[in-house]
Amino acid sequence: MPRCRHAPPRRSAAPIRLACCAAACAALHWSLGQGPAWLAPAARWLVGSHPQRGVGTSAAAAAERGRLVALAARGGADPVAEARAKVQALTVEAGYSGPAYNGPASVNDAFVKGLLAMFKEQKKLPMKYAYMMTLDVLDILKGEKTLQRVPVPDGSKITVIGDIHGQLFDFAHMMENVCGFPSPQNPLLFNGDFVDRGPWSVEVLLTLFAMKLQHPTSVHFNRGNHESEMTNYQYGFSGEVQVKYELKMMELFSEVFRHLPLATVLENQIFVVHAGIPGPDPRQWEDWFSKAPDEAAGILSREGGQMTLAQIEATDRVVEPNPFESPLVIDFLWGDPKGANGYGPSGRVPMVYTFGPDIAQKFCEANGLKLILRSHETKSAGFQETQPFCHTVFSAPNYIDKAGNKAAVAVVTNTGGVLKPDYKQFDHQPHPDVPSGAYAPNGPLAPK
Numbered sequence: 001m002p003r004c005r006h007a008p009p010r011r012s013a014a015p016i017r018l019a020c021c022a023a024a025c026a027a028l029h030w031s032l033g034q035g036p037a038w039l040a041p042a043a044r045w046l047v048g049s050h051p052q053r054g055v056g057t058s059a060a061a062a063a064e065r066g067r068l069v070a071l072a073a074r075g076g077a078d079p080v081a082e083a084r085a086k087v088q089a090l091t092v093e094a095g096y097s098g099p100a101y102n103g104p105a106s107v108n109d110a111f112v113k114g115l116l117a118m119f120k121e122q123k124k125l126p127m128k129y130a131y132m133m134t135l136d137v138l139d140i141l142k143g144e145k146t147l148q149r150v151p152v153p154d155g156s157k158i159t160v161i162g163d164i165h166g167q168l169f170d171f172a173h174m175m176e177n178v179c180g181f182p183s184p185q186n187p188l189l190f191n192g193d194f195v196d197r198g199p200w201s202v203e204v205l206l207t208l209f210a211m212k213l214q215h216p217t218s219v220h221f222n223r224g225n226h227e228s229e230m231t232n233y234q235y236g237f238s239g240e241v242q243v244k245y246e247l248k249m250m251e252l253f254s255e256v257f258r259h260l261p262l263a264t265v266l267e268n269q270i271f272v273v274h275a276g277i278p279g280p281d282p283r284q285w286e287d288w289f290s291k292a293p294d295e296a297a298g299i300l301s302r303e304g305g306q307m308t309l310a311q312i313e314a315t316d317r318v319v320e321p322n323p324f325e326s327p328l329v330i331d332f333l334w335g336d337p338k339g340a341n342g343y344g345p346s347g348r349v350p351m352v353y354t355f356g357p358d359i360a361q362k363f364c365e366a367n368g369l370k371l372i373l374r375s376h377e378t379k380s381a382g383f384q385e386t387q388p389f390c391h392t393v394f395s396a397p398n399y400i401d402k403a404g405n406k407a408a409v410a411v412v413t414n415t416g417g418v419l420k421p422d423y424k425q426f427d428h429q430p431h432p433d434v435p436s437g438a439y440a441p442n443g444p445l446a447p448k
């Protein structure tokens with residue numbers, strides 16, 4: 001058993017130090033090929049080692065269950081090849097009268113609207129079609145990049161949509177009445193967190209897939225922190241997939257999530273990312289965990305220089321987020337802006353940074369950008385001009401049926417060569433009596 005490489009704490013920060021070591025040792029076991037393989041570091045990082053969350057029995061049990069389930073899922077052959085073989089054997093039930101999928105060319109406006117109407121009636125798309133669409137979306141995403149560059153020519157617009165989180169009835173209202181369905185004249189960028197929490201994550205995701213298949217160059221995706229295995233096994237998506245289809249299907253969804261772009265630059269002016277921007281360099285975890293948060297902010301900077309868009313573009317995105325193996329992915333999927341200058345700690349999970357207005361400004365200036373547009377945080381108005389160089393847009397109204405927030409989308413228009421976001425707000429909609437979190441571990445509809 002390798003010894004933890006961390007030095008003892010220099011001051012009294014014992015609980016945080018312990019958390020750091022637990023996660024670091026898990027990663028060390030991972031790198032040496034010992035212990036329980038691929039999910040353990042991430043699962044412990046998320047739920048098993050957080051000093052504020054504690055190591056609750058249910059969370060630990062859920063993490064272990066997720067680990068075992070996912071291990072089993074990954075133990076077999078190539079998930080894509082398996083899914084392709086499975087599709088051949090699946091049949092569509094005789095009484096089915098909804099949209100029929102026969103390749104990307106079969107998706108038109110009537111298909112998308114018919115799919116959404118069917119989902120609102122709480123009917124299912126046949127599993128055969130769900131697999132086929134997911135495989136075809138994966139093919140498209142494999143041809144995309146870590147950093148997508150989307151032109152927004154003078155006189156045109158693109159709408160950026162924040163977190164959705166499986167809130168199908170709010171999502172349908174947004175599509176029908178707020179942002180409109182996608183087309184070459186109405187491009188849409190969905191900025192992550194499509195699934196988890198809300199109990200219609202499957203339906204939201206398949207609708208997004210249908211729109212992507214119909215308009216692959218007018219519908220864009222960025223990955224959110226909830227497009228990952230460690231959150232899907234904690235916050236309901238995997239349970240929902242197991243109940244509505246089969247757990248095996250998670251393997252293919254996870255493969256799609258790993259191929260999602262991480263960020264999108266609009267017309268070389270606006271950097272759109274789910275959560276945050278590159279963290280400090282060097283990352284200085286040792287000093288971090290031995291200091292109080294306010295002190296830590298002062299010692300973290302980018303001595304190594306600003307990260308360039310070319311460096312981001314060259315980063316391998318096809319990973320599960322892990323602070324040791326893919327730190328930039330963690331920054332993009334988990335970070336948050338903060339009020340004071342400098343980097344600081346995140347209250348969400350260990351080994352995630354927050355960034356001050358000076359950090360955002362330096363990143364923008366180094367890359368010739370005007371603004372960072374991100375999501376990831378609930379805002380009461382649905383949007384917020386969080387910092388001079390960083391705005392937030394969040395598109396899940398009354399988040400988790402409790403937050404009471406409005407939602408918004410960002411309509412980014414190019415006028416005379418200058419991009420500017422305008423925010424369109426909307427309210428939450430009535431929905432059937434299925435609560436947020438229904439399919440999460442211990443939720444009322446969780447698989448037995």
Ligand SMILES: [Mn+2]
Pocket residue numbers: 163193224225226274275333375376377
């Ligand atoms: Mn998020």
